Amino acid sequence: MKAAVVHAPGDLRVEEIATPLPAAGEVRIRVARCGVCGSDIPRIVKTGAHFYPIVVGHEFSGRIDAVGEGVDAALVGRQAACVPLIPNFDHPQSALGNFSLGKGYDFIGSRRQGGLAEYVTMPAGNAFLMPDSVDPAAAAFMEPLTVGLHAVNIMDFRPGRRAALVGAGGIGLLLLQNLKRLGAGSVTVFDVDPPRLETALKLGADRVFDSRAADIETDFDDVFETAGAPAAELLALRIAGPRAHVMFVGTPHVPLTLQPAEFELINRKELTVQGSWMNYSAPFPGWEWQYAAAGLERGDYDIAALIDRVVPLSRADEIVGLLSTPGALKGKLIVDCQS
Structure with missing residues (x-):
C-alpha cells in the first residue's frame, strides 16, 4: 500500500x-x-x-x-x-x-x-x-x-456564562462552535491573526480582539486557552474575572515564566485553574x-x-x-x- x-x-x-x-x-x-x-x-x-x-x-x-x-x-x-x-x-x-x-x-x-x-x-x-x-x-x-468538548465536560460549565477563547486555531474554532451550541451567554475570541478572527466572527463569535491590543475586554466567567503559547497562557489569567474558571487546553512547547504579580492573579481573583488532556x-x-x-x-x-x-x-x-x-x-x- x-x-x-x-x-x-x-x-x-x-x-x-x-x-x-x-x-x-x-x-x-x-x-x-x-x-x-x-x-x-x-x-x-x-x-x-x-x-x-x-x-x-x-x-x-x-x-x-x-x-x-x-x-x-x-x-x-x-x-x-x-x-x-x-x-x-x-x-x-x-x-x-x-x-x-x-x-x-x-x-x-x-x-x-x-x-x-x-x-x-x-x-x-x-x-x-x-x-x-x-x-x-x-x-x-x-x-x-472532541478535544474542546472534553474540556467542557470536566469543568463546571454553565449555560449563560460569558466565555472567552484564547487562540483561534482549529481546536479553538471548533470549541467556539460547541460553546455556542451548549448555550454560552457570549463567546469572545482572542488571537493575533486577523484572518482567524474574521473566521471566528463568521462562525458565531460575539466579539473578537487582537490579543496584543491594549484595550481588550476582561472579567470573563470561563476562559479557554487553546494556543499553548506563553503569551496566550498569561492572557488567559489576565482576562479572567473574579472566581472565574480558566481551562488550559493547548499543548505548550516552550517554557512559561510567571512574574510574582502574574502568578498572584490566581490568588487575588480566586481563580479555578484546570488542565484538559485528550x-x-x-x-x-x-x-x-x-x-x-x-x-x-x-x-x-x-x-x-x-x-x-x-x-x-x-x-x-x-x-x-x-x-x-x-x-x-x-x-x-x-x-x-x-x-
Missing part, C-alpha cells in the same frame, strides 16, 4: 509498504481523509516521534474493509472515525473513566502506525462508527472536535464522541471554513514544506489517502 513515512525529522517519503492485516479483535480501515494535527508537526519536522520509521496521523476517517478474528463481519463497509487512544484498561484510572490519565496506553499515529496511509489497523473499539451521511472530511474532524470519558470513548457525531450528522458545524487545502497522498511529501513555512497554511491540511 501507499503511505507517507517519516524516516527522520523533515524526511517524509511517499512509498510502498506492506498492507497490514487485522489481528484478532482488530479491524482494518481503508482511510479516506486524514488531517494533519498541530501535534504532528514535531513528529514530522522535529524530533517528537517515538520511533522511526513511522506513519503519523490520528485525525482520520474511512471505511472498515476487513475484520480480525472475533470481530463482527457486519462491520465491513461501515464508515468510521479513528479514536486514537488505546487505553490500558487494567490501570486504576481507566476504571474511573479517566482513560487518558492511566499509564501504559498506546496511541495510533504516535506510538503505533497511523492514518497517513491507504490502510491502517486498530482495535475494533477504536473505530467509532459514523453515519454514511457525514462527509469523510468532516468525519476526520471527530478527534479535534478527549475521553466513560463509557469509552465517551460523551464527547457521541455529542460530536450527532452534531456532524445534523450539520451543526461549519467544517469547510476550517480547511485550508486537500492534498493527495501521492504528494504528501509536500507536507514538510507547508509545515515549515510560516503562514503557508491558513487552516487544516487534509490528505486524501486514496489518491
